[in-house]
Amino acid sequence: MPLRLTDEQARLAAKLVSDAKTRAGLTNGQIADKAGYVEKTVRDVLKGRCRVRKTVSKVCRALKIDLDVALNEAGLNDAAGLWCRFPPPRIEGDTQARAVRGALEAFLARDEDRFCRLFLDEEPLVPEQAERPWTEILAAAGYVKATPAGAVWPCVRVFFLDELLIATDLLAHAEEDQVFSLMLEQVFLVRSMDVRKGDHVLELCLGSGVNALAAAHRGAARVVGVDVSERALAFAAANAAVNLSRERGDAPLEILRGNLFEPLAAEDCFDLILVNPPFEPVPRGMRYFLHSHGGEDGLDVVRALLPGVPQRLRPGGRFEMYTCTLSDERSEWVTDLVLAAFPDFRVEVRRVACVPLEVSFTEFHDRPGYAGRDRPVSQGVTTHAWGLHFRALRDGPAGLVRIDAMDEVRACDATLSRWWREWRTNP
């Protein structure tokens, strides 16, 4: 039975569908009948033939169509489970962790392009003969889901970064507790952070755990991660199971739920405190992703965490933060806050990215859940978004030191262009 749309729904569908047409190269015939388009696309998706799943879920959300109902009406109820909100991956014990790691490694080594299409472009695949045993292992751990017709869908994204294989949420999981993907900031922080053998490391705002797990790989003796989101902590636990090895001597990841320093014991102090906080400016009263909700100017979490850092550092301890800040082309507002929090420290700043806001918003405005981010531009508050890496340490005289990071940024670009062929090297 075809889907019936109200005039308003049809108008919305027409817009979304024409956007999709441009992006996905659909023909006019395919988009002529909006209801037919939704139904046809849903059918194609379920058969693993459609490359525009994100568009379908966007269309259906905008139309307020309940996908389970739509699938039932279209006689596709056998696959209705595909569209549910996927739970975090679940890994029970070392044996399953090793099997998942082995399956991901084998899949990646066999064909990086297929791996990226499944786990980064979020497209379904029909598994080839050699991939079937791996997909069963990954399905049992909640990384993929198979349709009765034989297509395999990703339930998570999986990023490969050096030795790490990190699961995060699909972008289609456009809920407040979406677990943050890896981007330039994670690659930069992982590659540049100064972890020393035997360090006690704290990561605030843990998310998927990528930075903390990299610290464990580099010989940290204790690694603690704190996050407010239960979902993020479940992803971090699965990522720890897949990436850490007791035999290799990796420290386990200690996971704590709560606000910044609150869940720590009074005596807990660290050699290195890491953070990549939520930093996007969000209009007052707007619901938004926890991973990015930085309050009206994007700096709420940064302001809340900075004063607590010095007293949680062991003698000689260091602080590293990657954050973004709005500003104009010449300066970055957040630097003054960091200097004020570390008056006796050498504060190193690396400028990693400086993007005009229009460009930044163009990149994100099609993603599920990102509506409304263009407010600061229309208010004329700022013109640019800066990506900045800070390191505060006690070596050398106190004060601000700017450090050129272009070589490190270029090395990050090489990694990002393996994930996304269209990734453009930073100017």
Ligand SMILES: C[S@@+](CC[C@H](N)C(=O)[O-])C[C@H]1O[C@@H](n2cnc3c(N)ncnc32)[C@H](O)[C@@H]1O
């Ligand atoms: C930008 S994500 C970074 C995740 C991870 N560190 C990374 O680099 O991929 C920010 C994370 O901070 C968490 N968060 C937000 N507010 C927090 C708070 N007050 N205390 C602890 N965690 C918080 C969010 O749940 C989210 O997982």
